[in-house]
Amino acid sequence: MAHDGLVLAPVPRNLAVEARNVNKAFNDHAVLRDFSLEMRPSEFVALLGRSGSGKSTFLRVLGALDAQVDGHVRVPRRRAVVFQDPRLMPWLPVLRNVTLGLPQTREVKERGLATLAEVGLENHVNAWPGTLSGGEAQRVALARAMVRDPQLLLLDEPFGALDALTRIRMHGLLRDLHQRHRPAVLLVTHDVDEAILLADRVLVLTGGRISLSTPIDLPAPRNRSDPRFVALRRRLLAELGVEAD
């Protein structure tokens, strides 16, 4: 028997993402099936999956880019997205791209300059986006996200279009930015190494559900030749349906 006046309220937990029983279908084809995910503040989660597994769809739901979805979804107010293509306005100089959507005050401009310096582009502040290399353009996109001091950073295969060498440098940059500013990060990728190198937790999305979830507790700096790294990669690849060599 319950005692009057003694209602057990659930202890509010501190979360950066709260998604429960999210369902999404395109023309009767279920993309997300009762998908649930909780992320703690500052947690770095990598979401792996094959093409068409629904991983980008879920990211777009969190980024308020897709509202046609059922279920319970809660995200922080301060969010920022980095897409696979930089999506910079080619007619605006780099700094103006970074401060897009913010009040154009002196303070915001200073913050934009500081963020560009953080991504190593202090010498390209007034450049046209068309003059930048792919890696530089993506760093501008990263600066445009970070200048908002996001509580949740959504990365939709941000390095997918970059060459291998640039990608390695971007991994280092992203790790530094995460350590300095501590946003929660959801990284959607199909690059298993990238996921293991960067994330605190890796999820594999198969058929609209999480089929594997594993914390990554390898010490930093993580090393691809570490036997635990190799074992983890083999396991994740197998889950994705690829035989590791």
Next chain:
Amino acid sequence: MVTQLELVDPRAEGIVPAQESRVPRWLQRLVGPVVLLVVWQALSMAQLFDPRTTPSPLIVLNTAITLLGSGELQAHLQASLGRVLHGLAIGVSLGVVGALLAGLARWGENLIDANMEILHAVPNFAFLPVLIAWFGIGEEPKVSLIALSVWIAVYINTYSAIRNVDASLVEAARTFGVGRRELITAVILPGALPGFLVGLRLALTSAWLALIFAETINAPTGLGRMMGDAREYFRIDVIFVLLGVYALLGLVSLALARFLESRLLAWRRAFDGA
């Protein structure tokens, strides 16, 4: 046994030129017209052309100098230029305002776009009798015919440019909290500017075309009037001078459009240069 390979200098193969020509490109392009004039002059001097139907370039030049000396050409040119500029000012304003209303608001599209498409489907010059009925035979129907052609060219291109601004950029801007006002000024309008300039370039061409038609209506002055008089008095040399003037005006207009593009689309030049 190892055979000794014969090595050659790849630059000597001549597949691509070893160095760029020192003569500037525009000068090279001038060769065509100059050769044409020289051949034409030579054939005229060999009396292969009847001078009553095809005067030589030197005779045409002579006539042009006479017409300039008497100030006749300038007066007519000024009248025509005034009509074109007037028509351009009205047409560009109407085209831009209409494209903004139709491009940025659904109600604007519903109200304006279908009408413009119908207007576009009718050959502009078919409106001439109506314009005369409305405005008489003074300056108004001439200017309004030019304005109509410009209006349609600017509207069609600007409207479709606004509607074709990269949707992924608009989406990105929205996720970064860009409000309606900034979306228009920082994303949609600059994105539509190249399309507007294409429209302006077409508008300049159609403005000169409309001028020729417009000046067939009782024009006391203007290049069209000169053309009519020359035809009347069999002054084929004057007609050739006027053809040259139309060519120059067209080329100047295109140069102007290109100049505007290079100034307003500096970001795109950077893009193309990469």
